[in-house]
Amino acid sequence: MNNKKPNLVADPTYPGMFRVRLPDGLSDMVNLSRAQDAIAYYVDNAERRDRRRQRAPEAPLVSLPAVEAITLAPDAITESSSV
Numbered sequence: 001m002n003n004k005k006p007n008l009v010a011d012p013t014y015p016g017m018f019r020v021r022l023p024d025g026l027s028d029m030v031n032l033s034r035a036q037d038a039i040a041y042y043v044d045n046a047e048r049r050d051r052r053r054q055r056a057p058e059a060p061l062v063s064l065p066a067v068e069a070i071t072l073a074p075d076a077i078t079e080s081s082s083v
Contacts, residue, residue, distance in 0.1 A: 006039045008032075 004023040011017040011029050018035040020027040020042075027038060 006042050008035055008039065 006020050006022045009019045009021050009026065011019055014029065016031065017029045018032055019029055020035050020038045022042065027035075030038070
């Protein structure tokens with residue numbers, strides 16, 4: 001997992017409000033419940049990304065057989081009525 005885990009930072013101006021320090025900066029000011037939820041969401045997604053990177057491909061890619069184009073004779077195409 002990423003070495004830089006998010007952490008909770010108390011806002012110095014507003015008591016009871018917090019920010020989440022993420023690897024790319026501070027979040028907006030939120031209450032404790034939302035800050036904890038944001039940290040849990042970030043950590044969960046980081047773990048999923050890491051698992052996806054580590055997982056080997058399940059099967060090699062194969063090419064599908066070519067499909068022939070269907071051609072119509074010019075007299076088979078009818079003019080639709082103008083709208």
